[in-house]
Amino acid sequence: MTANGWFQIVFFFFLVLFTAKPLGVYITKVFERERTFADIAFRPLERNIYRLCGIDEKHEMRWTEYTVAMLVFSLVTLLVTYAVERLQHAIALLNPQHLPAVPADLAWNTAASFTTNTNWQSYVPETTMSYLTQMLTLAYHNFFSAAVGLAIAIAFVRGIARRESETLGNFWVDTTRASLWILLPGCFVYALLLVSQGVVQNFRPYDQATLVQPMSVTSTGADGKTTTQTMTTQSIAQGPVASQEAIKMLGTNGGGFFNANSAHPFENPTPLTNLLQMLSIFLIPAALTVTLGRMTKSPAHGWAVFAAMASLFFIGVAVAYYAESQPNPLLHSAALHVDQRASAMQAGGNMEGKEVRFGIANSALFATVTTDASCGAVNAMHDSFMPLGGLVPLINIMLGEVIFGGVGAGLYGMLIFVILAVFIAGLMVGRTPEYLGKKIESYDVKMSMLYTLIFPLSILGFSAATLMMPRLGLSSLANAGPHGLSEILYAYTSATGNNGSAFAGLNANTHWYNVSLGVAMLVGRFLMIVPVMAMAGNLARKKLIPPSPGTFPVHTPLFTVLLVGTILIVGALTFFPAVSLGPILEHLLLQAGKAY
Amino acid sequence: MRRHISTALLYTLVTTLIFGIGYPLVITGISQIFFRDKANGQLLERNGTLVGSRLIGQAFTAPGYFHSRPSAAGNGYDAANSGGSNYAPTNQKLIDRIKGDAQTVSQDRQGTDVPVDLITTSASGLDPDITPASADFQLARVARERHLAEPELRKLVEEHTKGREFGFLGERRVNVLELNLALDQLAPTPPHH
Numbered sequence: 001m002t003a004n005g006w007f008q009i010v011f012f013f014f015l016v017l018f019t020a021k022p023l024g025v026y027i028t029k030v031f032e033r034e035r036t037f038a039d040i041a042f043r044p045l046e047r048n049i050y051r052l053c054g055i056d057e058k059h060e061m062r063w064t065e066y067t068v069a070m071l072v073f074s075l076v077t078l079l080v081t082y083a084v085e086r087l088q089h090a091i092a093l094l095n096p097q098h099l100p101a102v103p104a105d106l107a108w109n110t111a112a113s114f115t116t117n118t119n120w121q122s123y124v125p126e127t128t129m130s131y132l133t134q135m136l137t138l139a140y141h142n143f144f145s146a147a148v149g150l151a152i153a154i155a156f157v158r159g160i161a162r163r164e165s166e167t168l169g170n171f172w173v174d175t176t177r178a179s180l181w182i183l184l185p186g187c188f189v190y191a192l193l194l195v196s197q198g199v200v201q202n203f204r205p206y207d208q209a210t211l212v213q214p215m216s217v218t219s220t221g222a223d224g225k226t227t228t229q230t231m232t233t234q235s236i237a238q239g240p241v242a243s244q245e246a247i248k249m250l251g252t253n254g255g256g257f258f259n260a261n262s263a264h265p266f267e268n269p270t271p272l273t274n275l276l277q278m279l280s281i282f283l284i285p286a287a288l289t290v291t292l293g294r295m296t297k298s299p300a301h302g303w304a305v306f307a308a309m310a311s312l313f314f315i316g317v318a319v320a321y322y323a324e325s326q327p328n329p330l331l332h333s334a335a336l337h338v339d340q341r342a343s344a345m346q347a348g349g350n351m352e353g354k355e356v357r358f359g360i361a362n363s364a365l366f367a368t369v370t371t372d373a374s375c376g377a378v379n380a381m382h383d384s385f386m387p388l389g390g391l392v393p394l395i396n397i398m399l400g401e402v403i404f405g406g407v408g409a410g411l412y413g414m415l416i417f418v419i420l421a422v423f424i425a426g427l428m429v430g431r432t433p434e435y436l437g438k439k440i441e442s443y444d445v446k447m448s449m450l451y452t453l454i455f456p457l458s459i460l461g462f463s464a465a466t467l468m469m470p471r472l473g474l475s476s477l478a479n480a481g482p483h484g485l486s487e488i489l490y491a492y493t494s495a496t497g498n499n500g501s502a503f504a505g506l507n508a509n510t511h512w513y514n515v516s517l518g519v520a521m522l523v524g525r526f527l528m529i530v531p532v533m534a535m536a537g538n539l540a541r542k543k544l545i546p547p548s549p550g551t552f553p554v555h556t557p558l559f560t561v562l563l564v565g566t567i568l569i570v571g572a573l574t575f576f577p578a579v580s581l582g583p584i585l586e587h588l589l590l591q592a593g594k595a596y
Numbered sequence: 597m598r599r600h601i602s603t604a605l606l607y608t609l610v611t612t613l614i615f616g617i618g619y620p621l622v623i624t625g626i627s628q629i630f631f632r633d634k635a636n637g638q639l640l641e642r643n644g645t646l647v648g649s650r651l652i653g654q655a656f657t658a659p660g661y662f663h664s665r666p667s668a669a670g671n672g673y674d675a676a677n678s679g680g681s682n683y684a685p686t687n688q689k690l691i692d693r694i695k696g697d698a699q700t701v702s703q704d705r706q707g708t709d710v711p712v713d714l715i716t717t718s719a720s721g722l723d724p725d726i727t728p729a730s731a732d733f734q735l736a737r738v739a740r741e742r743h744l745a746e747p748e749l750r751k752l753v754e755e756h757t758k759g760r761e762f763g764f765l766g767e768r769r770v771n772v773l774e775l776n777l778a779l780d781q782l783a784p785t786p787p788h789h
Binding site: 004007008011045049052053054055068069072073075076077080124126127135136137139140143144172179184187188191192195196197198199200201202203204206207208209210211212213215217219231234235236237238240242243244258259260263264265266269270271272274275328330331336337338339340343344345346347348349350351352353354355356357358359362363378379380381383384385386387478479480481482483503504505586589590594595596 | 597599600601602603604605606607608610611612614615616617619620622623624626627628630631634635636637638639642645646647648649651652653654655656657658661665669671672673674675676677678679680681682683684685686687688690691694695698702708709710711712713715716717718719720721722723724725726727728729730732760761762764765766767768769773776777780
């Protein structure tokens with residue numbers, strides 16, 4: 001670890017801290033329908049959308065109608081995505097490489113993946129998806145899965161803030177305002193900024209460059225004979241990358257235009273673009289804590305939640321940065337003369353699967369940020385991280401992606417933990433728990449528990465089933481030993497958590513993985529939203545009770561500590577056994593000099 | 597319910613026009629007008645031939661060139677098939693590969709440890725850069741092959757070394773393709789493979 005590395009990490013955090021308030025205030029105004037600077041541009045467009053689609057913007061929805069509208073919309077967009085993928089060769093627009101139709105199981109997996117804000121990718125984009133498919137369906141989902149997440153979070157906050165109310169707002173209006181007022185202007189500026197720094201934006205066919213030094217490639221054929229070929233050209237994949245890159249990060253989606261994602265120099269060419277990418281992941285989720293405080297008229301509560309998120313962020317990044325700075329002990333014990341120390345001339349550390357321009361600090365920071373939030377973009381390969389370095393992204397997702405979290409999803413996930421924390425505090429003092437003037441009763445706790453139980457059930461259930469199937473499950477592994485278990489565990493954790501990053505050695509483009517991961521993604525998104533919305537509806541109906549001396553305050557450092565403790569205990573009780581057989585065991589064996 | 601379905605269908609259609617078509621086309625238009633070179637991938641030409649992109653690495657293995665990092669993208673530096681090795685730190689294949697590469701590479705400079713980036717694959721498989729340590733490690737060999745004085749070559753390397761952005765962001769690095777193109781111009785010895 002170096003002083004410069006820590007400086008970059010702290011600098012990044014201060015950017016998040018200073019942008020949270022202005023953006024959070026703006027988001028509040030957008031959903032409270034107050035006047036904003038963007039009204040001139042978007043208000044006419046908004047009205048026309050409602051007119052064309054037959055939406056009554058004054059109509060208020062109960063939680064059930066809100067949820068049904070959300071589910072129907074998600075289903076329609078999922079089917080459209082599936083259709084475009086299957087027909088991309090026939091549409092023959094913006095498909096300069098003449099890529100064929102996407103196979104059925106892969107198209108299903110991808111449609112589920114992008115609809116749920118997961119952006120798990122079982123495919124290599126540059127050889128699978130046409131420019132049209134990427135723009136029309138994948139980038140489209142990047143906007144609307146994020147807008148839907150925001151809408152749900154706002155509906156939940158309204159449930160807390162409103163009293164004796166049957167309704168939570170209008171799904172179509174919230175989604176439209178999220179996409180037009182927040183995501184679109186943000187992406188417009190951000191995409192152009194990225195292009196100015198070297199992220200590509202074009203519809204060119206792949207360029208054919210003549211190599212400066214022809215390259216000889218030796219390959220072994222099926223008959224066991226080795227053949228040597230001389231390659232003289234390099235085919236350079238292109239595309240409308242920046243426009244998709246902007247919403248990929250700002251909407252915490254994470255699906256790369258290219259296979260290497262944000263490690264690809266055309267997606268993330270410089271340290272500055274890298275900083276912007278990390279910042280844009282946390283931008284909206286961090287601001288939403290301020291929105292929470294404003295909408296519930298208790299700004300200090302918003303900051304207490306922010307503080308809990310920030311503490312967990314720093315724990316994660318410290319462990320990841322430390323682990324990745326370490327030399328691989330196996331290179332020492334093999335008496336290889338490899339220099340792994342950090343110096344003015346190099347970053348040192350574990351450079352397998354990392355880019356020189358990012359080095360160790362920015363790779364560890366990016367991995368922490370992308371899994372704290374449900375983004376899942378990567379600028380380094382998590383599969384090649386040191387065991388404890390790879391443990392951090394895994395645990396971040398397992399904790400429920402509430403450390404800032406995904407756009408919207410992070411906030412409502414965190415509020416479930418807030419309710420649990422308040423409930424536990426209530427148990428400790430022997431009083432009916434209250435949260436911001438609302439009594440927390442058995443129905444609310446049941447819904448919270450449903451939310452916290454569906455999550456591990458999907459992760460551990462699918463992982464266990466996969467482990468018991470040598471032919472379907474284990475044959476896809478790229479690494480043996482405990483790391484193999486980590487690969488499977490990471491896949492189902494990432495899918496259920498709607499993250500989308502991977503221990504990418506696992507070949508997930510098989511029937512079993514495509515189908516089961518697709519199901520895990522839908523479970524992790526929609527089965528978990530339903531209890532959230534049910535609780536929101538229930539909270540909105542309640543009367544406000546004035547605070548008494550027995551009320552546990554939710555804006556103090558004590559509350560922050562209790563919240564962090566609740567998250568860590570729930571996570572540890574659920575996942576420690578699985579994690580100890582994967583990354584922790586691998587760490588111990590690596591220190592003992594064992595390879596597989 | 598039926599009303600929600602018709603609304604959802606219309607809504608998907610209308611918003612796809614705005615976000616799926618309008619937005620990327622407008623961004624492409626503006627980019628192609630104001631940032632043409634950047635938007636097209638900063639392509640490099642030599643004598644009228646396209647020889648690569650400033651941002652995308654190429655494999656260099658001849659002794660007269662600075663070598664790039666090993667690559668796991670396709671058959672190596674396949675810019676239409678990016679990706680990393682995804683070897684875990686405990687994977688025997690990783691250790692064996694590094695062992696093999698380190699033996700070859702260490703002949704450049706006996707008695708000095710090989711900088712770690714020179715024997716590890718990058719995340720994209722297209723890393724255009726090596727560390728200043730790796731450039732320095734190869735300096736004596738390239739100078740010998742190209743019949744250049746070491747100080748002269750060191751100056752060229754320093755000219756092609758990028759510092760941290762704004763003095764603190766990212767890491768110091770040397771762009772291998774740009775450096776080797778400059779090298780060909782400075783001392784046009786045909787490198788033998």
